Amino acid sequence: MSASFERLIDGIIDALQSHVVPNSSDDFVRGQVFSAIYALNGLKLAADWKAGPLLEQVRLQDETFAAVKRLADGMTHPEIAATPRIHGDVSDAAAIEALRDDGDRQLGQLLLWASGEGARAADRDAATEIERLLRRVICDQLKIELATTPKSMLQQIAGGDGGAA
Amino acid sequence: MQEAAKRSDDVPGAVPNLVRPAAVNDDAVRTALAQHMSRISGSRTEITSFGRKSSGFSWITYAFVARADADGDRKLILRVGPPNGLFAPYSVLPQVYALQALAGSGVPVPALVSSAQDGAEIGFPFFICEHIEGDVPAPWAASELDPDHKRAIARQFIEILASLHRIDPSATPFASLHQGGERAEVRAIAGWRASLARPTARYYPLLDWGGRWLHDNCPQPPCRTIVHGDYRIGNFIEHKGRIAAILDWELTHLGDPHEDLAWAMMPTFNARSRKLYGVLERAEVIDLYQRISGIAVSDRSLAFYEAYALYQAAAIQMCAVRAFEVDRFNDMRLAVMASQMPSIVRAFERALEAAA
Numbered sequence: 178m179s180a181s182f183e184r185l186i187d188g189i190i191d192a193l194q195s196h197v198v199p200n201s202s203d204d205f206v207r208g209q210v211f212s213a214i215y216a217l218n219g220l221k222l223a224a225d226w227k228a229g230p231l232l233e234q235v236r237l238q239d240e241t242f243a244a245v246k247r248l249a250d251g252m253t254h255p256e257i258a259a260t261p262r263i264h265g266d267v268s269d270a271a272a273i274e275a276l277r278d279d280g281d282r283q284l285g286q287l288l289l290w291a292s293g294e295g296a297r298a299a300d301r302d303a304a305t306e307i308e309r310l311l312r313r314v315i316c317d318q319l320k321i322e323l324a325t326t327p328k329s330m331l332q333q334i335a336g337g338d339g340g341a342a
Numbered sequence: 343m344q345e346a347a348k349r350s351d352d353v354p355g356a357v358p359n360l361v362r363p364a365a366v367n368d369d370a371v372r373t374a375l376a377q378h379m380s381r382i383s384g385s386r387t388e389i390t391s392f393g394r395k396s397s398g399f400s401w402i403t404y405a406f407v408a409r410a411d412a413d414g415d416r417k418l419i420l421r422v423g424p425p426n427g428l429f430a431p432y433s434v435l436p437q438v439y440a441l442q443a444l445a446g447s448g449v450p451v452p453a454l455v456s457s458a459q460d461g462a463e464i465g466f467p468f469f470i471c472e473h474i475e476g477d478v479p480a481p482w483a484a485s486e487l488d489p490d491h492k493r494a495i496a497r498q499f500i501e502i503l504a505s506l507h508r509i510d511p512s513a514t515p516f517a518s519l520h521q522g523g524e525r526a527e528v529r530a531i532a533g534w535r536a537s538l539a540r541p542t543a544r545y546y547p548l549l550d551w552g553g554r555w556l557h558d559n560c561p562q563p564p565c566r567t568i569v570h571g572d573y574r575i576g577n578f579i580e581h582k583g584r585i586a587a588i589l590d591w592e593l594t595h596l597g598d599p600h601e602d603l604a605w606a607m608m609p610t611f612n613a614r615s616r617k618l619y620g621v622l623e624r625a626e627v628i629d630l631y632q633r634i635s636g637i638a639v640s641d642r643s644l645a646f647y648e649a650y651a652l653y654q655a656a657a658i659q660m661c662a663v664r665a666f667e668v669d670r671f672n673d674m675r676l677a678v679m680a681s682q683m684p685s686i687v688r689a690f691e692r693a694l695e696a697a698a
Contacts, residue, residue, distance in 0.1 A: 209673070209675070219681055278545060315547050326685075
């Protein structure tokens with residue numbers, strides 16, 4: 178993120194905090210303003226790193242696909258993506274996001290399969306291990322997203338009261 | 343049952359088949375409201391002190407004073423279901439049925455004044471009820487209120503819930519809303535699963551898998567009661583140490599009473615505390631609830647509904663994201679809700695582990 182972009186967001190936040198909030202006694206209006214401040218803070222955190230966390234999630238998914246393929250060897254299972262899915266230096270965040278979302282769908286299908294009766298009947302131990310692996314990895318993916326999530330302001334947003342960002 | 347409330351479509355002269363506006367315009371609502379109030383009261387009514395209130399993420403809430411020669415000033419509340427809101431398309435029926443069925447019961451509710459599902463006059467589904475004096479406590483705040491005061495309110499809160507669950511639903515209009523072969527509580531899970539499966543919603547593998555688990559493992563209810571559906575700190579009005587009214591009945595349905603109990607005890611609604619309102623221990627809540635409701639609380643069912651509460655919270659967040667991004671509902675609070683998804687989904691996974 179460029180310094181001017183960061184400065185722009187800081188300026189917007191400052192204007193809202195300094196001029197809009199003190200001059201509004203309407204709870205609904207204040208809720209809107211605090212929400213806007215929150216969204217701007219999120220943008221500031223995520224903008225610089227948008228491709229970074231997505232790439233990290235795709236790589237984590239790829240490692241998981243490879244591990245599931247090994248564990249499910251000999252079992253009939255849903256399609257598992259060939260890895261790695263990204264070659265070379267990719268910086269198009271939208272393309273990486275699409276890969277991440279596609280990976281999520283495949284992880285979901287594998288999780289439903291591993292926790293279903295068919296997989297259990299075929300190899301209970303392997304199915305259980307795959308289910309645990311998938312649940313852990315999906316939670317790890319969520320942790321990556323949490324790192325670019327600003328601190329909650331639910332109190333201010335809902336009620337339009339309290340301190341600012 | 344309350345008889346004073348009027349349905350717009352019952353009253354002669356209502357204008358049918360209006361083309362609905364695409365968004366709610368406050369000035370237009372105010373003008374239409376004056377016409378509506380004049381018509382149902384039978385005398386010219388002026389609307390004063392009209393303004394939006396912050397509360398609620400779904401229905402748009404207005405406070406106003408209806409000034410008429412015949413009745414003097416009446417402080418009232420108007421709630422309008424926007425066409426692009428969180429749970430659009432809206433039905434006034436759950437709220438109208440609740441306010442009608444519970445009037446005069448042990449569950450305090452605002453008196454219903456008027457309602458219309460077709461929304462012909464205002465342009466959207468709406469209902470009007472009496473204004474109740476008092477304050478709405480903020481569920482997310484680490485409140486500065488005296489702990490003894492909070493304990494007294496928390497106990498009332500549970501006593502009222504127990505009273506709600508003691509009501510025989512077959513004697514209320516809710517019975518007519520819920521017919522068909524599938525269990526009501528299973529149908530509710532199926533509804534949220536369908537909502538999450540909409541193509542515009544981002545896919546979360548744990549929600550897909552967890553939704554199936556909830557559907558397959560939904561416990562039999564000890565009895566089927568009226569379930570408020572959003573029973574939590576923040577959805578009532580408190581006045582002079584008493585809970586004067588329980589609000590927000592839009593998600594009301596028939597189901598397992600554990601659902602309300604689990605929702606009320608979510609840390610999200612209790613300043614991140616495991617104690618109700620930050621003061622009442624879980625064991626005390628359950629003991630009080632059981633004594634007054636006569637319903638035995640099952641640890642297993644409660645754990646299930648604690649997981650379900652997080653699943654429902656996630657689905658509601660996704661409704662908010664959709665309302666903002668797809669339906670262009672311009673409330674910045676809805677946009678912010680998307681960022682809560684990772685933490686809610688992780689908490690859901692842990693709750694499922696505990697319930698399994």
